Amino acid sequence: MVDALEIMKRGASLLSESCPRCGGLQVKFRGRTLCIAEDDISDTVKTEVIGIEDTLSGLRDLSIKKIRELGHELDDEKDLDKQIKKAVLLRKYVDLLKESSAMSSPPNDRGANEKGSKSKTSESS
Numbered sequence: 001m002v003d004a005l006e007i008m009k010r011g012a013s014l015l016s017e018s019c020p021r022c023g024g025l026q027v028k029f030r031g032r033t034l035c036i037a038e039d040d041i042s043d044t045v046k047t048e049v050i051g052i053e054d055t056l057s058g059l060r061d062l063s064i065k066k067i068r069e070l071g072h073e074l075d076d077e078k079d080l081d082k083q084i085k086k087a088v089l090l091r092k093y094v095d096l097l098k099e100s101s102a103m104s105s106p107p108n109d110r111g112a113n114e115k116g117s118k119s120k121t122s123e124s125s
C-alpha cells in the first residue's frame, strides 16, 4: 500500500467504486483511473508527478534567480530603453514564478480565487 499512499499524497483521490476486473481499490489521478492492484502506481508517480514537480521547481528556481538578477541590473541601469526591456522580462519571470507555484500547490491553498466564483467545481465532495 506504500505506492497507494504515495500517489494519494501526490493528489490522487480514492474512488468509492472498486476495480471491475479484480475488485481492488481504485484511485483517480490526473484524469486517469488507476487500479492499485493492477496498475504500476509507483511508475506513474515517478514518471508523471515527480517529472512535473521537478520541472515546476526548476522553473521556480530559475524564475527566482532571474528576478533577483534583473532586479540588481535594473537598479544599476541608466538607459531607459534597457530598463523597459528588463522590466518587461522581469514581469514575465514573475508571472512564470506565480504560475509554476500555483500549479504545484493545491488549489484550496489560494483563497483569492474562491470569492469570485461561486460555482462548485471541486470533485472532492
Ligand SMILES: [Zn+2]
Pocket: 019, 020, 021, 022, 023, 024, 035, 036, 037, 038
Ligand atoms: Zn484491478
